[in-house]
Amino acid sequence: MDMRQKLQELAALPADRPMCMPGAFYTSQAQFEHEAAGVLRRGWHCLGREDEIPEAGDFFTVQLLNEPLIVVRGDDGDIRVLANVCRHRGMPLAEGRGKVKRFVCSYHAWAYGLNGDLLRAARMENAGFDAKNCRLHGHNVQLWKGFIYVNLDVDAAPFEHPELDALLEPYESEKLRLVHVAEENWQTNWKCLVENFMEGYHLSVVHPQTLHGYTPTGLARKLITGEGYTSYAANYPQDIPSRGLGAPNLSKEERERSTLFSKFPCQVASQAASLLVSISIFPLSAGEIRVKWTMSVYGDDLDDETIQQRIGLWEEVNREDREKLEKMQVALSSAHALEGPLAGDDYEGTIRDFQLWLAAQDRQEMAAE
Numbered sequence: 001m002d003m004r005q006k007l008q009e010l011a012a013l014p015a016d017r018p019m020c021m022p023g024a025f026y027t028s029q030a031q032f033e034h035e036a037a038g039v040l041r042r043g044w045h046c047l048g049r050e051d052e053i054p055e056a057g058d059f060f061t062v063q064l065l066n067e068p069l070i071v072v073r074g075d076d077g078d079i080r081v082l083a084n085v086c087r088h089r090g091m092p093l094a095e096g097r098g099k100v101k102r103f104v105c106s107y108h109a110w111a112y113g114l115n116g117d118l119l120r121a122a123r124m125e126n127a128g129f130d131a132k133n134c135r136l137h138g139h140n141v142q143l144w145k146g147f148i149y150v151n152l153d154v155d156a157a158p159f160e161h162p163e164l165d166a167l168l169e170p171y172e173s174e175k176l177r178l179v180h181v182a183e184e185n186w187q188t189n190w191k192c193l194v195e196n197f198m199e200g201y202h203l204s205v206v207h208p209q210t211l212h213g214y215t216p217t218g219l220a221r222k223l224i225t226g227e228g229y230t231s232y233a234a235n236y237p238q239d240i241p242s243r244g245l246g247a248p249n250l251s252k253e254e255r256e257r258s259t260l261f262s263k264f265p266c267q268v269a270s271q272a273a274s275l276l277v278s279i280s281i282f283p284l285s286a287g288e289i290r291v292k293w294t295m296s297v298y299g300d301d302l303d304d305e306t307i308q309q310r311i312g313l314w315e316e317v318n319r320e321d322r323e324k325l326e327k328m329q330v331a332l333s334s335a336h337a338l339e340g341p342l343a344g345d346d347y348e349g350t351i352r353d354f355q356l357w358l359a360a361q362d363r364q365e366m367a368a369e
Helices: 004-013 029-037 162-171 190-197 304-331 345-368
Strands: 044-049 058-063 068-075 079-083 097-099 118-120 140-144 145-153 177-186 219-224 229-235 259-262 266-271 275-285 290-297
Touching: 004 345, 029 275, 044 058, 044 068, 044 140, 044 275, 044 290, 058 275, 079 140, 162 190, 162 219, 162 229, 162 259, 177 304, 190 259, 190 266, 190 275, 190 290, 190 304, 190 345, 219 345, 229 345, 259 345, 290 304
Parallel strands: none
Antiparallel strands: 044 145, 058 068, 058 097, 068 079, 140 145, 177 290, 219 229, 229 259, 259 266, 266 275, 275 290
């Protein structure tokens, strides 16, 4: 089955008759390699939060597709994403996270500044050697709402989505402070996690103890969609205690819901009044992803005990989702994992948005071929 053709066929269905993609869309390694070379390579990827690296020399490393990256705050305060590859023989320059004055290669001690300039290369007397031509590659970077994004495409245009900006503006997302970062590998396809996080249909079924009490499926409502994003509201019942006041300009409606959004291809997030949880998905293969999730809080709205309780809650929510997605990944290889009908707009309309966006990306690629 040609997954590209199938994607176009399902995207062309009437809006009131949406269907999900068949299992091979999520299990085929050939399909994954097509995505890795196209939509993933060209996409803007969230790497984390700005306050993960608050001071000059603070850094963390990321593997995005086949590109090892260093995310670092420079002496000038700017955040850069540098290729984590020594220009001498290709050795990685850094691992994990930390704080440095410069990056020194562990192989031959070539030293680079925080801006990527080569500072020192001992014993290099080759007539063809020029330090100015040996700086680390700097990838395209964009900052938004306190998040750090990178695009591996050197010709990538900056992203713009004023309606999504306006939706999130009252929450003052950029002012929230980081309280937790965690990473782990999941045995699932990257698109499965995007779709799972962005639909309210499963909330009461998969999360009866963790989420149903304050974000039940029946109160899920679709919000806005646009070029490269979608969103929905997980509304709270009227009889639950306040979950925090948050920023001063939030409306009563905004305080009484979690606003979930996805920036395609690989970021999903839940913005509540006092709490922001974001998941960055790093695809590794058709059936494996690296998941990095962060939690940030608004000011002193939540005390330390409550923060620890919220971290524990989200650890359990992620465990519940991971368990379901890893089981589903196995079943999706079945010859009987065919396309099926999606639920109504408030429950799975965001999956339809994602499908339409993926189809549009494929059409652009086909037009360029």
